[in-house]
Amino acid sequence: MLADDVYDIIRDGLMSHRIPPGSRLNLDQLARELHVSNTPVRQALARLESEGLVEKTPYRGFAASTLLDSKTITELYGYRLLIEPPTAARAARCRTDAEIAELESLCNSDAITQLVTDDSTPDKLPQLDVDFHCSIAKQAGNSVVVENLSLTLTRMCLYSLYGRRGVAERAWEEHRAIVSAIRAGDPDAAARAMHVHLAAGLDRLREALG
Incomplete structure (x- = not known):
């Protein structure tokens, strides 16, 4: 699976709220579920972070962005x-x-x-x-x-x-x-x-x- 495919799958989960806003995104778990290495998952999450759909916190990793007030x-x-x-x-x-x-x-x-x-x-x-x-x-x-x-x-x-x-x-x-x-x-x-x-x-x- 290519990095673009991983990105599309995770993005779809975020947009459909199958991945709830604010929920933590475990890189290792996502890699296992998608049967890929950590690299394309990390690349996809970084891309989603640049779009504002994912947030990265020091020492905590990635999470789905919370809803705006x-x-x-x-x-x-x-x-x-x-x-x-x-x-x-x-x-x-x-x-x-x-x-x-x-x-x-x-x-x-x-x-x-x-x-x-x-x-x-x-x-x-x-x-x-x-x-x-x-x-x-x-x-x-x-x-x-x-x-x-x-x-x-x-x-x-x-x-x-x-x-x-x-x-x-x-x-x-x-x-x-x-x-x-x-x-x-x-x-x-x-x-x-x-x-x-x-x-x-x-x-x-x-x-x-x-």
Whole structure:
């Protein structure tokens, strides 16, 4: 088994909460369970640490990252509301046909419906959400935003509400509204659509967390 395979397996366990937040990750035990040496497990955990999904503490080793508190979640959405609407506006100004096609493929309604109803791949739809938002940032041409947004969204995947009935459909309808504005080359509409989507996402998360 390659290091990438080990990474995918552990990441899937973290994203699906089969590995509970805050639980200790025993390197030797993981190596035995996956029938590999310690090296690819250590490499996978280091990679997951860089993404914020795993934490390393001196003398204690690795553990699954704990869930964020409500204040931090609100601050992360505040960061996104500052960064992503103008990023979407720039993407609308810089759009190409190939880039629009990529965004539309990520929002394909049939594919989304299939993922919503497929309980065997709980991490696929949250990852598709990360890909969508990062694709817009890439099209806007700002590599710093792409890097920081990717890390932020990956950590926030732990709070995905896509398993809740109707949530995924609403979120992806909002995605399609963003793409429509970008395709039209309307920066103001793209920024508004992104702002509406993020504000609604925060409201949905607050409601779910009580």
